[in-house]
Amino acid sequence: MPRTLDPDLRRALAARIRYYNEMGIYDFYRRPVSARTEDVGAPIVVDEQEIALSINTESGEEMSPRKSTAVAVPVAIEGDENIFEAIALKPEQSVSDPVKALKIIREDLGDCTRCVLHKQGRKQIVFGVGNPTAELMFVGEGPGADEDEKGEPFVGRAGQLLNNMIKAMGIEREQVYIANIVKCRPPGNRQPERDECATCSPFLMRQIAVVKPKVIVALGATAAKTLLAMNASMMQLRGRFYDFKPAGVRSNDPDWDGCKLAVTYHPAFLLRDPRQKGEAWKDLRMVMKELGMKAPKQNA
Numbered sequence: 001m002p003r004t005l006d007p008d009l010r011r012a013l014a015a016r017i018r019y020y021n022e023m024g025i026y027d028f029y030r031r032p033v034s035a036r037t038e039d040v041g042a043p044i045v046v047d048e049q050e051i052a053l054s055i056n057t058e059s060g061e062e063m064s065p066r067k068s069t070a071v072a073v074p075v076a077i078e079g080d081e082n083i084f085e086a087i088a089l090k091p092e093q094s095v096s097d098p099v100k101a102l103k104i105i106r107e108d109l110g111d112c113t114r115c116v117l118h119k120q121g122r123k124q125i126v127f128g129v130g131n132p133t134a135e136l137m138f139v140g141e142g143p144g145a146d147e148d149e150k151g152e153p154f155v156g157r158a159g160q161l162l163n164n165m166i167k168a169m170g171i172e173r174e175q176v177y178i179a180n181i182v183k184c185r186p187p188g189n190r191q192p193e194r195d196e197c198a199t200c201s202p203f204l205m206r207q208i209a210v211v212k213p214k215v216i217v218a219l220g221a222t223a224a225k226t227l228l229a230m231n232a233s234m235m236q237l238r239g240r241f242y243d244f245k246p247a248g249v250r251s252n253d254p255d256w257d258g259c260k261l262a263v264t265y266h267p268a269f270l271l272r273d274p275r276q277k278g279e280a281w282k283d284l285r286m287v288m289k290e291l292g293m294k295a296p297k298q299n300a
C-alpha cells in the first residue's frame, strides 16, 4: 500500500535539508532502513563516511575519494520519490533569463551574515561579474582590498594579470564570468577557512548552474579544492580536466549537465613567482583547445 509522508514530517524534513544545505552539505544518500510506519518518524541520522567519488578525467584515471557527509533518510515511501529533488529546486530555476536568475541569487544572498567574514571588516559583498552566458568562467579564492572597495572580483594587480591572461587567449574580460569561492574579503587577505568556503560556495554553485559555462578555470588551490571537494597539491591538480557539476543544484537546462574544470595558478601567486607564468599559459592553452579557441598570432 503506497504511503505518503505526514505533512508535518515533510515540512520538518524540508527544514532539516535546508539546514544541511546552509552548512554546505548537499549529498544525501538513502540508507535502506525499515519501511515500517513507526520507523518513518525516527530521527534522521547523520554520520561521516567516505564516499568514493570517481572523477572522470581525460585519462580515465580515478581520483582520490571525496570526503562527504551522508544523511540517512527514510526510504521506500511511494509517492515521495521526488521529495528531495523538489526541495533542491532553487527560486532562480524557474527563470529562463540568466540576468534575472543571477539577480534572484544576489537578492537571496542579501546582506549576508551566514559566516564570520561578514563581521571581519568587509565593505561589501563581491558577487561576481561578467557575461551571464559565458562559455568560460574563472573562479578565484576571495576578494582582496581592491575588490572589497569596488565590489568587483579581480580588479587589483592580480586582476590586471588575469585580464592579460584572458587577452592572451584572444578574448575580453567581458566575455567571461568571474567569481570567487567566498564573496567577502577575509581580513588581512588570509585564506578563507574551510567552513567559510563551505558556507559561501553554495551561492557560487547556483551562479554556475545559471551561467552554464563549458569550462571553469579554478584559480589557485583554494578554488580548486573547494570546487572539486578534494585535497591535493597544485602539481597533482593541474594539467587535466575534471568533469564538474555544481553541488546541490541542478541547471534548468536539460542540455547542460555540468562542464569541464581545469586548475591553474592564482594570478596573485604568479605575481609572486612569475617563473610559473609559462605553466599557467600551458593550462590556458589546454582550455582554449577544449573551447576550440585559437590564440592571437603574437601568442601562437
Ligand code: SF4
Pocket: 109, 112, 113, 114, 115, 116, 117, 118, 125, 182, 183, 184, 196, 199, 200
Ligand atoms: Fe555570506 Fe559568503 Fe560573505 Fe560569508 S563570505 S558572509 S557566506 S557572502
